[in-house]
Amino acid sequence: MTDGARLRWVALGDTARRPAVVLLHGGPGLPDYLGEVAHMIADLAPVYRYDQRGTGRSPWRGAHSLARHVGDLTELLNAWDVPEAVLIGHSYGTDLASRFCLRHSGRVAAMLLMCGPFVGDWHTGYRAERDLRMSAAQRARLRALKEMPRRTEEQEVELLTLAWFTDHSDPERGRQRAAWSARRRRPVNWSMNSDLGAEGRADPLDAHLAELRALLPARTGLLGGADDPRPMSALDALAARLGVPLTRIEGAGHEPWLEQPDAVRTRLRRFVRDAVGA
Incomplete structure (x- = not known):
């Protein structure tokens, strides 16, 4: 990276094809854990995933900010020669995807937000x-x-x-x-979790939803597990505010691909096919 940090990334599929899919894992402060999700769609488009700085095999020490992590994704897309990406975020990764879209909407071909972002008084x-x-x-x-x-x-x-x-x-x-x-999923970077959590509370995504709605790509969707302890009503409200469809996965919680892999695979593949024109 331009500041000397080294980020570990992995690609699956034919990396010459465009657009590519980029998976954004949650946390914040956890290493990447979306390998199973990547394998569900890698035959349809190249799939990139990475350990966010300070996690997994992307060692780094220092203060974390949302702008820095948005910048990291921008640099990675440049390194991969991906002018436009299909972003699929999970949990905190949905917040990162949304904030990237606010800054660089022209580089987002489509966006699927899984189990987040949760806005309003959902806690x-x-x-x-x-x-x-x-x-x-x-x-x-x-x-x-x-x-x-x-x-x-x-x-x-x-x-x-x-x-x-x-x-x-x-x-x-x-x-x-x-x-x-x-x-x-270790070690957990608790300082990263604290830094990004504090910034997210100080500048909540809620305040940017009208702008985000105007910038969203045509193919944008939400997906959530019906049994996630985080209230599904919060995702319902978000879908209404953004004007995008919400898919509920019955019999699944916050990581629906683990409990209902067939249902999630079917919906992911449908979304990616539509996004890349496969």
Whole structure:
């Protein structure tokens, strides 16, 4: 990158084809985890994904900002010789995709936002639903782990497992998936999470929705898991404000491709085919 940072990226499919798909993972502060999603569509278009700076195999130390991460995506598109991209973001990646579109709408051929962005007062409903899915002992343990000034490796895994298992529709399988992810989506860059979270609260995407609606590409959609503890009503309201369709995946939570892979694959492939003219 122009500031000396080195970002790890991966491409699947025929990279000579255009437009290309770029997957933007969530967090913020997690390494890329969208490999399964990439394989669902790599025969239709080239698919790029990357570890955002400071995560995974993109080591970096310093303050994080939304502008810096938008700039990183711009530099990567230039490096890949991709003038226009189909952006598919998940969770925080939907916020990054939206803010990129606000700055560089001419480089966005199409955009699919999965499980986000959540705007308005969605935290209240999310916390209430998450607490319903946890026992009193689990809630107390999660609070205690968060308050620790330092955590061992096992304590960090326990914290992430407790924080993530409620994201899934099936609680038993959710616990297994969360424990698996807690050991592999590591390490979490908590300072990045804090920096970008604070900036997002200071300059919420809510304030830019009218501008975003005017800049969205013709092919834009939302997709969410019906059993995500984050309220589906927030995505319904966002779809109405942006004037875009929302696809609900029944029997799935915040990572719907894990619980309903066939349904997600069908919808992803339909969206990408329309976007690239395949």
